[in-house]
Amino acid sequence: MENIEELLQGKIRRIGIAGHVNPDGDCIGSTTALFLYLRKNHPKIKVDLYLELPKQALRTLKGFGESRQTANEDHIYDLFFTCDVSSRDRIGVAGDLFEQANRTVCIDHHVSNPGFADVNHIVPDASSCAEVLTDLMALDKIDQDIAESLYTGIIHDSGVFQYSNTSPHTMRCAANLMEKGFDHNKLIDDSFNKRTFRQNRILGYALEKAEQAFDGQVVVSSISLEEMEEYEVTQQDLDMVVSQLRLTEGAEVAVFVYEKETGQFKVSLRSNSYFDVSEAAAVFGGGGHVHAAGCSGEGSADQVIARILSEIEKRLHG
Numbered sequence: 001m002e003n004i005e006e007l008l009q010g011k012i013r014r015i016g017i018a019g020h021v022n023p024d025g026d027c028i029g030s031t032t033a034l035f036l037y038l039r040k041n042h043p044k045i046k047v048d049l050y051l052e053l054p055k056q057a058l059r060t061l062k063g064f065g066e067s068r069q070t071a072n073e074d075h076i077y078d079l080f081f082t083c084d085v086s087s088r089d090r091i092g093v094a095g096d097l098f099e100q101a102n103r104t105v106c107i108d109h110h111v112s113n114p115g116f117a118d119v120n121h122i123v124p125d126a127s128s129c130a131e132v133l134t135d136l137m138a139l140d141k142i143d144q145d146i147a148e149s150l151y152t153g154i155i156h157d158s159g160v161f162q163y164s165n166t167s168p169h170t171m172r173c174a175a176n177l178m179e180k181g182f183d184h185n186k187l188i189d190d191s192f193n194k195r196t197f198r199q200n201r202i203l204g205y206a207l208e209k210a211e212q213a214f215d216g217q218v219v220v221s222s223i224s225l226e227e228m229e230e231y232e233v234t235q236q237d238l239d240m241v242v243s244q245l246r247l248t249e250g251a252e253v254a255v256f257v258y259e260k261e262t263g264q265f266k267v268s269l270r271s272n273s274y275f276d277v278s279e280a281a282a283v284f285g286g287g288g289h290v291h292a293a294g295c296s297g298e299g300s301a302d303q304v305i306a307r308i309l310s311e312i313e314k315r316l317h318g
């Protein structure tokens with residue numbers, strides 16, 4: 001596929017768009033961008049956007065205010081898009097609408113994506129789904145609001161152009177978007193750098209708790225539900241912990257485990273150079289990218305950490 005317009009031939013009256021569960025900046029950025037783009041350039045088509053609530057800073061993006069958090073199951077869409085969704089079971093609230101749609105389209109950048117839609121446009125080399133979408137949109141049809149959403153997606157998944165998924169092409173896309181004139185400095189601070197006081201406190205606590213394994217090649221920390229309660233934070237306040245762990249001198253892999261429900265854990269993995277964390281995550285039914293992946297685990301935090309560390313140990317170079 002070269003352009004979104006290719007999919008809009010024929011009688012398209014209703015389009016649905018969905019992101020993934022527990023939406024991040026790329027998910028909200030790419031879905032709102034597609035929503036705004038279709039509505040601006042194809043005003044006759046009725047477009048609905050289905051999203052779970054993201055962290056506060058992402059709710060200010062234009063288009064988010066019109067998103068739906070529940071699905072009306074009677075709706076049959078002519079076309080249904082997923083953006084940044086790596087597998088069918090991650091669609092969330094709009095899953096039934098996806099199944100019922102006449103034609104489905106998956107736009108993504110996860111290397112683990114099996115291609116679960118009728119049309120699959122997956123670019124594993126891209127920094128973000130927003131970068132993939134930028135390439136599928138006509139530049140002259142992108143306005144300031146659409147550009148702001150796309151740029152948000154790119155900066156979130158590339159860590160403001162720091163991660164190894166940032167390519168010269170990522171920068172060219174970002175430059176084209178920047179020319180649309182939104183306040184990119186403020187955007188980066190508001191939606192990426194700024195932390196609430198509580199987020200800073202839990203980050204400090206998680207770093208204090210961190211331990212090294214395998215001669216410092218791996219750094220691990222965890223947060224329990226009880227600790228989250230004590231610090232008055234939710235799981236969305238924890239997303240900076242693993243990136244900070246990754247920056248430890250000598251560390252190849254960072255592991256951060258937090259409790260979602262009693263005895264149910266989410267494992268976030270990051271690596272710095274050779275280590276493919278998506279392989280280790282896949283052992284536990286998870287997935288992701290070479291340098292950023294995740295999976296789930298059950299039991300106690302120590303049991304979950306022990307299991308993931310033994311998989312990591314097999315893959316460390318020494």
Ligand SMILES: [Mn+2]
Pocket residue numbers: 026027084109127128129157
């Ligand atoms: Mn993404």
